[in-house]
Amino acid sequence: MKTDHLIELIVQDAPVRSNLTHMLQQATIASILIVAIAFFFAIGFRPDIDNAMETARFLFKFVITIALAATGSIAMFRIGKPGVPLKLSAWSLLIPLIFAAGAAIVELSVMPAATWGARMIGHNSRLCLTIIPLLSIGPLACFLLALRHGAPTRPGLAGAIAGLASAGIAATFYAANCNDDSPLFVLLWYPIAISAVVATGALVGRSLLRW
Numbered sequence: 333m334k335t336d337h338l339i340e341l342i343v344q345d346a347p348v349r350s351n352l353t354h355m356l357q358q359a360t361i362a363s364i365l366i367v368a369i370a371f372f373f374a375i376g377f378r379p380d381i382d383n384a385m386e387t388a389r390f391l392f393k394f395v396i397t398i399a400l401a402a403t404g405s406i407a408m409f410r411i412g413k414p415g416v417p418l419k420l421s422a423w424s425l426l427i428p429l430i431f432a433a434g435a436a437i438v439e440l441s442v443m444p445a446a447t448w449g450a451r452m453i454g455h456n457s458r459l460c461l462t463i464i465p466l467l468s469i470g471p472l473a474c475f476l477l478a479l480r481h482g483a484p485t486r487p488g489l490a491g492a493i494a495g496l497a498s499a500g501i502a503a504t505f506y507a508a509n510c511n512d513d514s515p516l517f518v519l520l521w522y523p524i525a526i527s528a529v530v531a532t533g534a535l536v537g538r539s540l541l542r543w
Contacts, residue, residue: 491537
């Protein structure tokens with residue numbers, strides 16, 4: 333008998349300790365509150381936020397990060413339930429990347445080639461690589477604890493997706509502080525910071541979510 337099928341049978345026979353969807357909903361609310369408190373008390377908005385909000389490049393960063401948080405959360409809500417198909421949710425995770433790549437292509441087509449390198453490197457790469465992972469700690473802990481009430485058949489993958497959702501929330505708040513609005517910067521540095529959170533989630537989830 334395959335392991336996945338065995339787990340599904342066990343879940344069907346086991347008493348339900350709590351509703352996973354409800355737990356993840358509560359974890360999502362808690363995660364947003366944790367990140368918001370940390371952001372507003374320790375980081376805050378960029379000084380020119382009023383002017384930045386009038387630019388499409390600044391606003392489009394939120395389209396990318398919110399798409400990441402949303403698609404990551406949808407996949408996370410499904411992966412803790414054995415037998416629930418993940419294919420569509422997995423493909424949806426490409427949406428934020430498509431948005432970022434599309435915006436980068438537009439920028440490359442309208443900006444002089446001589447400026448591409450500077451726009452990609454930006455001024456805040458260290459902050460990006462630091463703040464996003466730090467802001468993700470609280471949400472990742474909340475999501476992993478919530479997923480323990482489910483029955484993920486692939487603990488490492490479940491942890492990775494929890495990390496992706498956590499990083500999406502963190503990146504959305506960080507985008508309001510980051511004054512590097514170039515899609516080239518977003519496409520380079522944000523994924524590096526997010527990957528660190530995903531890797532951490534996979535590592536922790538592999539042991540914490542194991543049956």
